[in-house]
Amino acid sequence: MLLFKVIKGVFSRSSGVKYPLARKTGSTNSVLNVGGGNKLIDIPAHYENWEHLLLDIDPSSGADIILDARKLSTLTAEQFDAIYCSHNLEHYYAHDVPTVLSGFFHALKSDGFVEIHVPDMRAVLTRFVETGMEIDDILYQSPSGPISVLDVIYGWGKQIESTGVDFYAHKTGFTEVTLLAALKRAGFTHIWIARTADPFAVGAFAFKQSPTATQISRLGLATG
Numbered sequence: 488m489l490l491f492k493v494i495k496g497v498f499s500r501s502s503g504v505k506y507p508l509a510r511k512t513g514s515t516n517s518v519l520n521v522g523g524g525n526k527l528i529d530i531p532a533h534y535e536n537w538e539h540l541l542l543d544i545d546p547s548s549g550a551d552i553i554l555d556a557r558k559l560s561t562l563t564a565e566q567f568d569a570i571y572c573s574h575n576l577e578h579y580y581a582h583d584v585p586t587v588l589s590g591f592f593h594a595l596k597s598d599g600f601v602e603i604h605v606p607d608m609r610a611v612l613t614r615f616v617e618t619g620m621e622i623d624d625i626l627y628q629s630p631s632g633p634i635s636v637l638d639v640i641y642g643w644g645k646q647i648e649s650t651g652v653d654f655y656a657h658k659t660g661f662t663e664v665t666l667l668a669a670l671k672r673a674g675f676t677h678i679w680i681a682r683t684a685d686p687f688a689v690g691a692f693a694f695k696q697s698p699t700a701t702q703i704s705r706l707g708l709a710t711g
């Protein structure tokens with residue numbers, strides 16, 4: 488059975504090496520933060536007291552696992568309770584997105600889930616067209632500075648320029664519909680597409696099997 492629900496509100500190790508999970512004493516759940524940037528960037532409160540492992544391609548990120556997320560199949564299978572992937576999935580070419588998502592599926596426990604946040608291209612382009620704004624005009628102010636329409640489409644120009652690396656560029660984009668379709672194709676069976684607090688982003692929770700009552704409650708998933 489496939490569930491598609493829209494909910495409101497809410498919300499260094501070398502490549503190719505099998506990476507067993509090293510738990511901190513007392514933690515019972517683990518979340519892999521893919522493309523997390525650095526550990527100063529908050530992750531949602533529902534992961535409080537979880538083991539938090541950061542994975543990023545950028546060696547300067549201080550990530551626990553330095554890896555291109557297109558290689559997640561090299562990690563030990565079924566080891567994480569959750570994968571959190573915020574503003575990262577748009578950093579892959581469209582043809583690489585299935586590889587990344589199947590890597591999520593591979594690394595998640597059978598009762599695990601992935602949480603994804605990406606720019607909502609429909610919302611961004613609707614604002615662009617309806618207001619008659621210019622493409623390099625500021626769309627919104629982020630904690631890191633102003634973000635233009637161009638930044639959302641192609642990646643944050645300031646960061647791409649200052650780092651000189653193209654993994655900060657955006658290479659694809661999503662709407663609610665295409666994000667749902669990509670998750671379905673990757674094998675996720677129970678999927679919630681979520682509005683986020685950010686009006687220019689779309690989120691998703693996707694499970695390999697029916698979520699537990701605890702997961703539904705903790706994540707605030709709408710049922711029925």
Ligand SMILES: C[S@@+](CC[C@H](N)C(=O)[O-])C[C@H]1O[C@@H](n2cnc3c(N)ncnc32)[C@H](O)[C@@H]1O
Binds near residue numbers: 523544545
């Ligand atoms: C816009 S930042 C998002 C940071 C954070 N998750 C957030 O929501 O603010 C994108 C991150 O994706 C990482 N990234 C880009 N390409 C990647 C890849 N192929 N594999 C893993 N991480 C990648 C970048 O290094 C960067 O840290």
